Structure formats: structure tokens, C-alpha cells
Amino acid sequence: MSLPSIGVGLIGCGTVGSGVVELLQDLRELYARRLGVELQLRRVLVRPQDVNYKTERVPAEALVTDPEAFFATEDMPVLVELGGGRGAISEFVRRGLAMGKHVVTANKALLAAEGPELFALAREHNASIGFEASCAGGIPLITALNFGLMANRIQAMYGILNGTCNYILTQMTAHGAQYGDALAEAQARGFAEADPTLDVGGGDTAHKLAIMASLAFGCQVSDKAIPCTGINTLDLSDVRFGAELGYEMKLLGLAERIEDDNAVALNLAVQPCFIHREEPLAQVSGSFNAISIFGDAVGQTMYVGRGAGKEPTASAVVSDILNIAAGWYPKAFSQLKLWPDQQAPARLLDPRENQARFYLRFNALDRPGVMAAIATALGDAGVSLSGIIQHESRAGEFVPLVMTTHEAKQGSLEDALNQIKQRDFIEGEPVVIRVIEMPPG
């Protein structure tokens, strides 16, 4: 007896796309057994210049380069978009949604910028959008957030969401590599793009954080609104001083729910942070991604896995296809109020109001009274110190002076630093790095 079938169309067949084609072929029987339905890859749309070894396993009759031929294909209710970028791809996605097709995408840039519009368009046409692959690659994080943790009011999320940055930071931490050398090695090993800006500048992490925060906190978040500092200006000396204090440096996408006077605001940021080395998140090294999510009922849960790459990303894409083909995901999408088109814009915390612990490094003249002057200026601003490192040096030279603070208001700290850096015993800009105190959990 032959099973009923569900047609799938694929736009883009690069690294991840070819992984999707391979999974659909290699695990065809397993999927048919789990679904009771056969998935059929009906059309794959690529640009003429992209017909290459990656499209080799696409059946000749399925491969097309003409969008009109692609969209004219009948019995193709599932559209998988792996072209990446916006512009023409956004048009394809909108065209598919308007035809009532369910869309599966790994496109974080598209969702971070146009998510609410696209979700609304899907809803209007009784379609749905699956996007597990857009955040943290193969880790089933969106599924966990939307369904597995649904009983929780999420309090905070801290995510290592970019494997390239984590690889570079691990090289700097474990092998004392300078940033430039670690980046060059990541590029040589294929972990970093020739133009690494989106990764090392934090933009990629901000895309993912915007998507995840909108789901976790039930609001609209644009990546443009997230203050973003990358790892590309990091100094190895800070990684080392941090290690001396017991901390690992990680580039985090962080989101914290701050409730005050009955108003709720989100603190969102992408920035290198120090995490105590005993925290589970600090121990995630190399090209892995990991996310710690704190819910008011569940406490801390953490998810670790490959955040990028052909097979892990294809795993998330094909899982979305299967969940759509099973019919349950479209039902959940239409029934639940979890997606950003159904939410109000996030109210963001003024970063100056952010209460946190900080690591500070000054380039300070080693002469009597300097330490006291700095500590006094900080103390007057309500910033109290929890640790200090000054290595032995020759008096009269500028030397690194490292301090960590107890919890303090970021605005007060900034004001104090603005005063301190004008003094003649300080050279250059003080370095400020957030120290993460994980919530209890």
C-alpha cells in the first residue's frame, strides 16, 4: 500500500540545502514510518550559477532555475527557504505564504527584521512558519521554549549563540592566542567566513537573540534595538585577568526580565561577558553553542549542541518539515499566542538602569594615591569593589589595574568612569566587561 505524500519545495541548495536533500533521501523510510506520510521533494530552485556539486543529489527533473516554474509546481504545500539574506528571498517567502504554503527557514536575518510581518502573513493565509534552524542550529531550542517550557514565565536567557566567536574565545583562553591569530585559525579551519564581521561583531548573535527573546518574553524585539559589542575589539590581557579571577570570557546574547514598580522591562544585550568557571555555561567550549534559560518554575535549564554546519542545521530544518507535515505544528501555530505578530513591542530597560557586576581595567599610573582615588570616585557613585588585581611593577609607569565590582547601576558606573578617565593618572579608555551572576536555579 502506498502512503499519501506531502510535497516539499526547496529554495537554495548550498551547504545546508544539500544536507536537507540528503536527509530527505537517506532517512526517507524512517520519516515515512514516523509520519505515516511520504515526503516528496518536488522542486529545488537555485540560481543558474549555483548548480554545482551541492545540487548533485537533486533529481534532474526537480532542479529548476526559474522561480515561475518553481511556484507553479502543484501539490507542494511546504516551502523550505535556505537562500539566506533578504530582498528577493523575502519576496519568495511572502509569495509562498500568500499561496498558503507553510514555510521552513533558517534565515535569522530575515526573521529578526521582518518576523512580525511574515508571521502575520502566514496566519492570514492559514499557513505557518517553522524556524527551529534560525537559532542555535541543531539544538531544538525553539521547540523547548515554545512548548517544553510553556508553563514558565521566563526570567532570563544567556546564550553562546555563535560558534565562530566561541571557538576564537576558546583559543584565546586555552592557548593564549591573540584575537587576530585565533580568527585566522578559525578561518583556516572553516569555522569563520572570509568576511567575519557578522559573527565577530555580534550581529549574528543579535539576530538570534531578537528571535528567542520575542518568544521567551512574548513581545516584539528588533535586533536593531539590541546594544551590540563584538569580540573584535577584545584584548587578550582581559581574558587573562578574567581567568586569574576565576572567570571565562564568552560572547553572550543575554535577555533579562526586570520587574520594578509593577512595570516589566527587558534588558537585552550582545557583549563579551565574564562567567564564573564553575557555571555550566562557562564550560561550553570550542564551536559549540549553548543557552541557559531560567524559568520561574523550572529554574535553570541548559541546551548544548552544534549551532551551525550542514548536518546540524539540516536536522532542525527537516524536523520542522516533519512537524508541519504531521499537522500538529500548523495547529499549534494557529492556536497559541506565542509568536511576535501577536505581541506588543518590548519595553526595553534603559541600559543606565541595568544593575549588574562589572570587571574594570584601567591603564593607571603606578604612584601613591591612585588606587585610593579610583576607589573613592567609584564609591562616591555607589559602586563598591569586590576584587582588585595589580601585578608588581616599577613605580612611575602606566600599568593595568583590574577591579571587579559588586552589583551596581550601570549609569552610575559610567558617570564615575567618565570622571576617572579625565584624571592625569589614567591613560586611554577604561575597559568595562559585564560579570554575569546567574540567577538561582
Place this chain on the structure above:
Amino acid sequence: MSLPSIGVGLIGCGTVGSGVVELLQDLRELYARRLGVELQLRRVLVRPQDVNYKTERVPAEALVTDPEAFFATEDMPVLVELGGGRGAISEFVRRGLAMGKHVVTANKALLAAEGPELFALAREHNASIGFEASCAGGIPLITALNFGLMANRIQAMYGILNGTCNYILTQMTAHGAQYGDALAEAQARGFAEADPTLDVGGGDTAHKLAIMASLAFGCQVSDKAIPCTGINTLDLSDVRFGAELGYEMKLLGLAERIEDDNAVALNLAVQPCFIHREEPLAQVSGSFNAISIFGDAVGQTMYVGRGAGKEPTASAVVSDILNIAAGWYPKAFSQLKLWPDQQAPARLLDPRENQARFYLRFNALDRPGVMAAIATALGDAGVSLSGIIQHESRAGEFVPLVMTTHEAKQGSLEDALNQIKQRDFIEGEPVVIRVIEMPPG
């Protein structure tokens, strides 16, 4: 405008039950917003002797001690079973399912023993069973396995599934505590029951492993079929020798898919294992649970969180309630072929065929030729050594001799050990502990 409502009935209101009652009350608005439907706790059934401070927040009109009154309640399509155990509880669950009620349960003992029957009964009456809370408490592991990783053929799972055991092992490892002292401390701190047998003997882990393996590998697994060794016979010296070799000891529930000559078999076991301390799973300490799942597409993913306790378990229970109330989970349950009632019994690997690395400790006489005799006997059986520890001692005494092997067939090793232990230079039973080599991922 008032929302439509869905009635919930709760059987059992102990620690977890009271957590469920609190969540349903405290986050009522959040749930209504996410669902578009109001959850109403209509009846709570407890034994007369269990009306106490834990039932304080149950509205008086909802609390009943008569099962007939409970089951006669109208508009109560969701039944939450938190009574625990089997017997009468199994009857209640079957009665609810036969009435077409969806059942949410945290009862691993019930599911490990009667799962296939109960799932079939649910299916017969267009009902479903949610059991996220039955394995790994608040970690949304079942959701990840069934939906988030659906595109994967699962290759292996290694789970720290019992927080009591992990707490005790952490005390032994980090503080050199003897097993008995660590257990007493766990009991004093509320992490272990007065009768800890089910935890420390590995039975609780076997229940969870049976449920998880049946889902991951698409088969029926009974906990009774799983070879089970607890931590209650562990010797601190093995924890210490393991640490010397770079390993952490963890009680694992493990499941490995072995494909050979086109036949597939599962290797299932609950046993203390050594994991290299650089593996993420080795670093999960204290009362946390963690599971590493290897899929052929996704590679390694790991899930960490609280595996027990009032709030984490209630998080999983209430998430199930919400996913049932949203209608998507019943649809998935009826549509997909993931649950053990739809599967054939697992074909289990003969443990003698298991290929693995092992840690061995002999109590051996320190005299010339002993090491050579042991190494020769092992070598003749095809077992080659990868490491040896023998601390300096006085000749002529029985001393611990520790060895680790390369990958070897368990049956061959057992045969060799049976020979070796009959020699006059060996005292007592050799200790054998599996060393886990994680798959690539």
C-alpha cells in the same frame, strides 16, 4: 469577554501536585494569554489522610476524597495523575482514558511497566498521554526527542537521570566522601529518600531509560530487561583511581544503537561509568540531571536541568497540560508513530557482544610476574590495555592494580577475568567499570 475554559482534574496533591496547583493559580493570566483558553482546576482527588498543608491552596469545593465524585465531574477533559505508584493509580488512569480524558503523568514506574497498554488505550478513545515530567523532571527532554530532533536517527543516549545519585557521586569525587557518608548527607539535605533503594540501586534510572529509549529508537522497552547496577556497592577508591586517569564517575542510563550485518540491536544499561572529565556530561555535578543525545544529523546535543523537585516537575506537568489544552499535542499523538504502543519490542544486544572500553581493578599480590600474567591472560582473550596504575607498595602484599582497556568485547573480558580471578595472586572479585567513549559529534 470571558474566555472559553478547559477543566483539569488532579489526582494526588503531594509535593509536585501542590506545585501544579500553585502554578495554575499564580500564572493563570499568562497561560490564558498564551492559550486563548482559561484552565480551570475543577477537582483534586486525595486520600483523606493526605488533606494537609499541601492541599491548602486547593479551593474547598474542588477537594474530594471520593473517586466516584471525582470521575463524575463534568467538563474535565484533562486528568493529571500525580499519585505515583501502580495498582489503584493504574486503575484511575485507565478509567480516565476509557472516558476519553487526556492524561498527564509524572509516573515513570507506571509508564515503564504499562506504557504500551496505556498508550493503546488512549489511542482507542481518542485521548493522549503527556509524560514530559516522567523523565528528567523539568528538562523538556521528551519534547526534544519526539519533536525537536525528529529528523534524526538517534545513535546513542547517555543520561545522568537521578539527581540523588549524582549528588552522592559529586560528594565522593569532590570531597572524598565515602558512599555511606555522602548518602547520609543527601538524606539530611532532602535529596534522598529515607529508603533510597530505588535511587541508588539504579531502578529509577532504569524506568526513565526504558521510556526514553522506546521513544528514541522506536521500539518497546521494559525496564525489567535493562541490566542495572547502582552506586550502592561503589568503592571510593575507584572514584579516586578514575580521577587519577582523568575520569569522572557518573551513574548513567545508556542506550546505544548497534548496527551489524544489517541487523539492529540496542545496548541498554544502567551502571556507574567513567566519562573523561573534558566531556560536557562529566562536568554536570550536584543534583542536576543531564542527557547527551547523539543523532546522525545533529551530532551531540546535551540537556541539563533539575530532574526532580516540586517546581521543576510541576513545570513539565503544566507544560503538558497547556500543550494538550492547545490541541496540538493530541493531534501529534494521533498522527505520529512515535509511541511504544505502535512499535515492536526492542531487540537487545547480548551484553557479551558489547564492544566498549573498561576500567579494571584487581586486588593483586605484589610479586614478580603478576602484572605479566594478568596482561597475558587479557591479551590472549583479545583485550589490550591502554593504561595501568600501580602505586608503590611493599612487595608480598595484596595491592590495588588498576588497568584500562582499549575497546574490547565484554564477553571476552568476562571470560579472561573468570580465569584470572582463580589465580592465587588475586584476592576477591575484580572491579569492572565501563569507560564511555562518546561518539563523534
